[in-house]
Amino acid sequence: MIRALTAGNLNAYRSLWLHGLSADPSAFLLTAAEAVATADSALVAKLSAGEVIGAFDSEALVGFVALRRGGPERMRHMADVGPLYVHPSARRRGLARALLDAAVDAALQMGVLQLELCVDSQNLGAQVLYQACGFEQIGLRPRSVIVDGVARNDLLMLRQLDA
Template sequence: MIRALTADDLTAYRGLWLHGLSEDPFAFLLTADEAVATRDSALAAKLTAGEVIGAFRGGHLLAFVAFRRGGPERLRHMADIGPLYVHPSARRRGLAQALMTEAIKVAAALGVLQLELCVDAQNLGARKLYEACGFQKIGLRPRSVIVNGVPRDDLLMLKTLDA
């Protein structure tokens, strides 16, 4: 089942997020320490706003994708996608594709005209997924992040929803 997460999903969301950070730190912007320090109230507000979509099986959260609509009026036409994480036990089952499809549908219903994301240039699987969802590379941000002293480049990708 795929649905928007709510504040009732806070514990499951935080747990899967922290698991993802330990398994694949390159897939996330925040560090594990920053994630642990994030207040429950901030996460609950994000979940209440409908900014995180999750995939469940047997009542267990297996995957999620987040999106953030632009805050100021002049940015309300766009939303940022990410992070997207699928627990290793649930990979290769179409969950990432299903989550992205739902995120695109929700964004379009909100009147979003374009979706943007950054993806680690070395993450070929994620790049392939985003391209399959209609995202196009629009740029490269060299040394976008430094993880454990290692600089990483990000690809900037965009999908228009009004074309």
Template sequence: MNETKSGDITIRPLNEHDAEAFHAMRLYATQNYPAGVVPTYEEESKRTPEESRGVVRATDDRIVFGAFAGDKLVGITGLMRDPRRKLAHKGLVWGVFVDPEWRGAGIARQLMDAAIARARVLGLLQVQLVVSVSNPRAQALYRSCGFLRYGVEPRGLCIDGEYADDELMVRFLDGPMRN
């Protein structure tokens, strides 16, 4: 997938050369926004450089997009699909995060647009995501991108002994339910 530019921001798939910046952003997110990232800081900090390279290495079923201001990584999101035949019609958006200094500039939407565009290229019929109900800003973004709530997982996250429900969302990319 080619990179796209909007203003001073470039959205493109990450590659192995971006692994260190990706890992640093994930560590920052785990420490400062625990409701938006599943791994804890301790879990994420155990990831080896090779594991980080593996995460950002695009495959037929997985890709991570980055938002860049010049050479600086300022946002990330991933898209993956299960390659098993009965599940291969749907994808999962994961790990959406934008550096707080760059929020409000439409970067998260650009990342979501890139993930959805890739889902269409893959021929996916729907894209799903999970968002904590304690993250209303993210919920609003996903709704504005056409995602619909299809369920709630009670106590989906446990952060330092406190539970938060997860909202399950879907965006259909085909047919009469298309949105």
């Protein structure tokens, strides 16, 4: 089942987020230490705002994607997608694709015209997924993040929802 998470999913969300940060650190912007230091209140605010969509296997949260609309009025037509994470035990069953489809539906309901995301230039699996979901590369940001002292590049990808 795919649905927006609520404050009631706080513990499951934090647990899966921390798992992802440890298993696939380059797929996230924050470090594990920063995530651990993030207050419950900040996560509750994010969940209560409907900014995270979850994928469930029976009752267990096994995946999530975040969707954040631009804040300033002149950027309200766009939203950032990510992080996107699916637990290794639930991969290649179409959950990430379903999460992205749900993010697109949510964005359309908000009147958002385009979705943007960053993906590590070496994360070929995620790039195949995003392309299959209609995202196109619009650029490359060199030294986008520095992970454990190593600079990594990000592809910038965009999907126009009214195209």
